[in-house]
Amino acid sequence: MSVELKTREHIRGIRKAGRIVAACHKALSRRLAPGVTTLEIDRFVERFMLDRGAQPAQKGYKGYPYAICASVNDVVCHGFPDAEPLEAGDIVTIDMVADLNGWKADSAWSYSIGKTSASTGKLLKAAKDAMLEGIKKAVPGNHVGDIGHAVQTRAERHGFCVVPMFVGHGIGRSMHEYPDVDHMGPPGQGVVLEEGMVITVEPIVTTGRPDILIGRDGWTARTVDGGWAAQFEHTIAVTKDGPIVLTRWD
Numbered sequence: 001m002s003v004e005l006k007t008r009e010h011i012r013g014i015r016k017a018g019r020i021v022a023a024c025h026k027a028l029s030r031r032l033a034p035g036v037t038t039l040e041i042d043r044f045v046e047r048f049m050l051d052r053g054a055q056p057a058q059k060g061y062k063g064y065p066y067a068i069c070a071s072v073n074d075v076v077c078h079g080f081p082d083a084e085p086l087e088a089g090d091i092v093t094i095d096m097v098a099d100l101n102g103w104k105a106d107s108a109w110s111y112s113i114g115k116t117s118a119s120t121g122k123l124l125k126a127a128k129d130a131m132l133e134g135i136k137k138a139v140p141g142n143h144v145g146d147i148g149h150a151v152q153t154r155a156e157r158h159g160f161c162v163v164p165m166f167v168g169h170g171i172g173r174s175m176h177e178y179p180d181v182d183h184m185g186p187p188g189q190g191v192v193l194e195e196g197m198v199i200t201v202e203p204i205v206t207t208g209r210p211d212i213l214i215g216r217d218g219w220t221a222r223t224v225d226g227g228w229a230a231q232f233e234h235t236i237a238v239t240k241d242g243p244i245v246l247t248r249w250d
Contacts, residue, residue, distance in 0.1 A: 020098045144190035
């Protein structure tokens with residue numbers, strides 16, 4: 001399998017989609033509160049994208065029925081939005097992909113609902129720090145294994161586990177492109193990073209064991225032991241000047 005390298009023009013197209021995703025996450029950070037439902041958030045995100053000329057790329061992907069994934073507490077990813085009100089103390093991860101003029105950008109963010117407890121804050125910091133450490137390694141000449149090693153090392157230093165089943169990926173015209181980007185493993189292995197690659201770094205970090213189960217809907221993944229999970233994800237371009245985050249908003 002070969003890597004599709006993007007031109008500067010291609011990266012500009014992905015960045016434009018990324019700006020919509022970033023603006024949407026920023027808007028969500030002010031809307032998410034106790035009593036809000038993830039189904040309401042799903043409708044908000046879809047309308048937000050459509051009003052800006054973009055499409056929610058997840059909706060209809062392999063039959064997925066919603067514009068977002070909304071993963072609460074022990075759901076690690078791919079949770080279905082529903083009408084259950086969020087409660088103070090919950091963690092919810094909102095994952096979205098915008099398609100603008102055929103170019104896609106992907107970002108997930110974990111939000112604490114209401115006042116953040118010390119334990120929740122520690123988990124959120126660990127997951128975000130792990131993502132940021134992985135992004136630092138996304139430079140030409142490194143391997144995807146260098147990203148995974150940095151992610152895993154940072155998460156475990158905080159005392160948490162990385163869920164190995166779900167990985168980052170290339171992105172561009174398609175939501176998932178080659179190569180996969182593992183979030184753990186030894187450095188110096190895997191595909192060599194090249195200028196023009198656009199990938200996601202999106203580790204899922206959990207308070208308990210990394211083992212997961214897939215629900216009857218065929219999508220919802222949750223921890224076996226009930227441990228809570230957090231995930232942060234950016235779409236980034238690999239350039240000679242270092243990684244460029246195309247979905248930055250915070």
